[in-house]
Amino acid sequence: MKNNEYLKGRGAQQKVHNRFEAHLHEMRDDFLEFCRIEGEEAGKNKTQYIPIFPKTIVNKVTSPDVGMMHSMNPYQGCEHGCVYCYARNTHEYWGYGPGLDFESKILIKKSAPQLLEAKLKHKNWKAETIVLSGNTDCYQPAEKRFKITRGCLEVFLKYRHPVGIITKNALILRDLDLLKALQKDGLVAVNVSVTSLSEDTRRILEPRTASIKKRLQTVRMLSENKIPVNVMLAPIIPGINSHEIMKLAKAASENGALSIAFTVVRLNGAIGTIFTDWIKKTLPDRADKVLGQIRSCHNGNLNDSRFGLRSRGEGKIAAQIHDLMRLAKHTYFKDSSFPKLNTELHEQFKDGQMRLF
Numbered sequence: 001m002k003n004n005e006y007l008k009g010r011g012a013q014q015k016v017h018n019r020f021e022a023h024l025h026e027m028r029d030d031f032l033e034f035c036r037i038e039g040e041e042a043g044k045n046k047t048q049y050i051p052i053f054p055k056t057i058v059n060k061v062t063s064p065d066v067g068m069m070h071s072m073n074p075y076q077g078c079e080h081g082c083v084y085c086y087a088r089n090t091h092e093y094w095g096y097g098p099g100l101d102f103e104s105k106i107l108i109k110k111s112a113p114q115l116l117e118a119k120l121k122h123k124n125w126k127a128e129t130i131v132l133s134g135n136t137d138c139y140q141p142a143e144k145r146f147k148i149t150r151g152c153l154e155v156f157l158k159y160r161h162p163v164g165i166i167t168k169n170a171l172i173l174r175d176l177d178l179l180k181a182l183q184k185d186g187l188v189a190v191n192v193s194v195t196s197l198s199e200d201t202r203r204i205l206e207p208r209t210a211s212i213k214k215r216l217q218t219v220r221m222l223s224e225n226k227i228p229v230n231v232m233l234a235p236i237i238p239g240i241n242s243h244e245i246m247k248l249a250k251a252a253s254e255n256g257a258l259s260i261a262f263t264v265v266r267l268n269g270a271i272g273t274i275f276t277d278w279i280k281k282t283l284p285d286r287a288d289k290v291l292g293q294i295r296s297c298h299n300g301n302l303n304d305s306r307f308g309l310r311s312r313g314e315g316k317i318a319a320q321i322h323d324l325m326r327l328a329k330h331t332y333f334k335d336s337s338f339p340k341l342n343t344e345l346h347e348q349f350k351d352g353q354m355r356l357f
Contacts, residue, residue, distance in 0.1 A: 047079055049142060052094075052107045057115035058130055065311050067261075068164065071134025072116065074148040076107035078136040080168065082206045083278045084235055087135045089269040098270040103208070106142050113151035120159045120346070127346035130156075131164040139169035141208065153178040160185060160349040162341035166232070168193040168206065170214040173221055183227050186342035191261075192219050193232040194248060196241045204282045205240070216255045223256025228339050231257040233325075235265035238293035238317050239286055245321070249328035259338040262325055264313035265294060267302040275302075293317050 057072045077091055081103040088098035096105050109115075119125060132138040138149040153175055156163040163182065165172065172179075172190065182188035194215050196202050202212055210218070222229050231252035236242050245262075252260050267275050279287045291302070297313035298304040304313070312318065 047104050047106060047141075049146075050105060050107050051110060052076070053111065054109055054115065056119070057109065057112050058119045059134065061134060064307050066134070068131040068134060069128050070130045071132075072112065072130055072152070073133045073135045074109050074112045074138050074146075074152065075133075075136050075140060075142055076109075077102050077105055079103050079106055079141045080137055080206060080209045082209070083275055084205070084237065084265055084267065084271065086266070086268055086271065088271055088274065090135060092270075099274050106140070108142065108146055108148070110146065110148060112148050113155050116152050117155045117159070120155065120161055121350060127161055127343040129162040129164050129341050129343070131166060133166055137167050137169060138165065139167040139171040141169075143169075143171055144174075150175050150178065153182070156187065157181055158349070160187060160345035162187045162343055162346075164189050164191065164341070166191040166193070168195075168209045168215060170210040170218045173218055176221070176225060179222070179227050180225055183225070185345055186339065187345070189228045189230070189339065189341060190222055191230045191232050192222075192257075193234060194219075194252065195234065197244055197247055197251060201241065216251055219252065219257055220255040223258075229257045230259045230261060230338050233260055233262040235263045236321050237265045237290065238297065238321070239290035240283075242317075242321055242324075245324040246328055246331070249325075249332045253332035257333075258336045259333055260325075260329065262321075263311040264297050264318055264321060266298060266304055266310055266313075267294065268305065268310075269303070272302040 057074075059071050059073075061068050061071055076094055077096070078085065078087065085102075088102045091098050091102040091105075094107060096102065116130075132149060132152065138152075143149050153163065155161075157178055165188070167190070179188055179190070192215055194212065195206060197212055199212055202209065209215075219229050219231060231248075233245065233248050233252075236245065241248075249260055276287075276291060279290060283290070294302055296315050297318040298310075299314065304310045313321070
């Protein structure tokens with residue numbers, strides 16, 4: 001691939017070196033030219049599924065900026081390819097790069113349901129909502145094949161344990177039977193990410209996600225089945241989707257969502273390099289403006305690591321985003337609220353069946 005060539009179907013447009021690795025692998029121009037002349041393929045762009053064998057699956061979340069206490073991720077890496085994804089950096093801890101590796105080398109945790117069951121049965125575990133997924137999407141394309149998330153939902157239902165879900169894939173509707181069973185006892189809530197109403201924007205920003213139409217249909221279907229839905233307008237990127245806030249909120253409300261939430265984009269770690277390369281290839285006419293506005297939200301930087309500010313931003317543009325969100329919530333969600341999940345049943349079902357004595 002030439003340096004200025006757009007790679008269709010992927011978010012990241014380049015392989016990014018893993019900062020923890022001593023050796024660097026790169027595609028040199030002379031090698032690419034040799035492959036062109038010889039008619040050979042320089043590199044494969046196919047997704048690889050790689051099994052891994054973790055010892056635990058439930059993670060305690062310590063960040064004060066994240067509204068969850070515990071999370072679990074059946075997959076590491078994510079084929080959705082969202083170019084702004086904060087989780088890209090975590091792929092480096094597995095020995096891969098945060099660019100194309102993140103969305104093409106997907107690590108599969110087939111033992112996740114068994115590890116979850118062991119956690120829920122542990123004598124010291126007290127029920128607190130566990131969120132699927134705090135890092136990478138539990139309904140990314142790999143789930144259609146491996147069904148690990150469905151297996152985890154079956155465990156949550158068996159032990160009557162509360163579970164939250166974050167996704168941007170309509171595949172969640174495949175598991176509507178389990179979600180309805182969980183909802184009977186107030187044990188499930190879903191967060192659906194809707195970043196733009198423009199399919200053109202969605203295709204380049206989140207290339208392998210469900211269409212906007214399917215995502216809104218998913219919100220509606222879940223809501224019609226009494227499953228509480230929060231729509232994540234995240235991240236808000238100045239100059240790309242910040243002008244859509246009111247329209248996004250209206251669409252979420254009209255399709256039955258009970259609430260909305262948002263974050264201001266921050267390009268932490270290697271994501272700053274990945275996003276900058278991406279926007280100069282996909283939106284070259286506004287690249288400098290968008291990058292400048294993102295910097296204005298983070299004290300002149302593409303990223304801010306300070307708790308309390310890193311996902312909110314500061315400055316005039318961030319203030320405008322917050323004002324619009326307050327107006328959107330007041331206009332479309334004034335009389336609705338998101339429920340708290342039920343933690344009272346799990347103790348009765350901890351041994352796998354309801355205790356009679």
